[in-house]
Amino acid sequence: MEEPLDLIRLSIDERVYVKCRNDRELRGRLHAYDQHLNMVLGDVEEIITSIEEDDETGEEIITKKTRNVGMLFVRGDIVVLVSPPLRTS
């Protein structure tokens, strides 16, 4: 591996985990990417975490919503982290 994007190149057609800005997470099969890290993912599970404060108790309520999307485009500039599946080496 010579440059970081090689890690993404080696993950093509694999299921990857993508952490985005604003507590958005995606898991899906990596079909395509470019140098900006724009990506096309298939069979995607989107996880949105939101933290709200209970008005009365002041407790933090963490809710995770998931939804499934067949195919989507991720704009590279919202991407924070990409992790390929754990390889059994």
Place this chain on the structure above:
Amino acid sequence: MSSAATDATQAPEKAGSSSASEQNKRSPSDFLKAVLGRPVNVRLSSGTDYRGVLACLDGYMNIAMEQTEEYVDGQLTSKYGDCFIRGNNVLYIASQRR
């Protein structure tokens, strides 16, 4: 860009001018050569820390790391075998030499 910045990256080879500060100069590329393959702490501007072994990086400060642990507000939240961090999120890379 400015000659000052160019000098900073090329200073180690410069003959003649050898003030104490010039001898101690360490450019970003010197730093990166020293930490490649070593444990580092990568801090994002969001405050999240990633600790792992620096596999490689490019001019955008995109980073590939191995055996990475994710810390949000100092709490271990996740582990990744390999991970890619997009450079625009990076605040700093710290060596873990001490």
Place this chain on the structure above:
Amino acid sequence: MSNRILPLELIDKAIGSPIWILMRGRTELTGILRGFDDYVNLVLDDAVEYSPDPRDKSVVVRRELRAEILLNGNQVAVMVPGGTGPEDSMAARST
């Protein structure tokens, strides 16, 4: 014209000395400036980070990193050559 200096010449003169960096956002850092490049990526030694406490953003947490760091030039907003951090500044004291 020759009495003018370029902005980055000022930073070049700070190599080997303390410097205080204000980042985009609320984070600030101090350290000994070891070097920098055209993008103002900075190498700092004995860096100290001052960042807002995640639980109470009005509180600033001081953290000694005890390491050499490479600071992303993209995130740098202001540099104060010779600066030793917010504890030493009139501005920080008045708030």
